[in-house]
Amino acid sequence: MIEGDWAGRVTGLGNQSVEVAMMVTPDGNSKLELSKFINPKILEDHRNAPVNALGYLRVMFAVADLDDTLNRLYKHGAQLVKEVVDYQNIYKLCYIRSPEGILIGLAEKIDNK
Numbered sequence: 001m002i003e004g005d006w007a008g009r010v011t012g013l014g015n016q017s018v019e020v021a022m023m024v025t026p027d028g029n030s031k032l033e034l035s036k037f038i039n040p041k042i043l044e045d046h047r048n049a050p051v052n053a054l055g056y057l058r059v060m061f062a063v064a065d066l067d068d069t070l071n072r073l074y075k076h077g078a079q080l081v082k083e084v085v086d087y088q089n090i091y092k093l094c095y096i097r098s099p100e101g102i103l104i105g106l107a108e109k110i111d112n113k
Contacts, residue, residue: 002035013040032059036100047101051081058095060105066092069106078104086110 008014017038024031063069077099084094092108
C-alpha cells in the first residue's frame with residue numbers, strides 16, 4: 001500500500017491510498033507497475049471501455065503458451081473480449097478483460113517448424 005499526502009503530491013490527488021503491484025520481466029530489465037486506487041473516490045469508470053478508447057487502458061504481453069495462460073487467467077475472473085485469432089500464422093492474439101476492467105492483450109508467437 002502507498003498512502004498519504006506525500007504520494008498525493010506526485011499524482012495531484014491529495015491524501016491517497018493506492019494498492020501497488022510491481023511486475024518484472026523475465027530478463028529483469030523492465031518493470032510494469034499495476035495500481036488500484038482506493039482513496040480518493042474514483043471519478044470515472046473505464047471498466048467497460050472498448051479496446052480503442054482514448055487513454056492508457058490496455059497493455060499487451062508476449063506469452064509462451066496462450067491457451068495455458070488463458071486457462072490460468074479465467075480462474076481469476078478474466079474474460080475473453082471476443083476471440084483468439086491467428087495473425088498470418090505468425091501470432092495467436094487476443095484481448096482479455098481483467099476483473100478490474102483492464103484490457104490485456106496476449107500474443108503467442110507461432111513456431112512454424
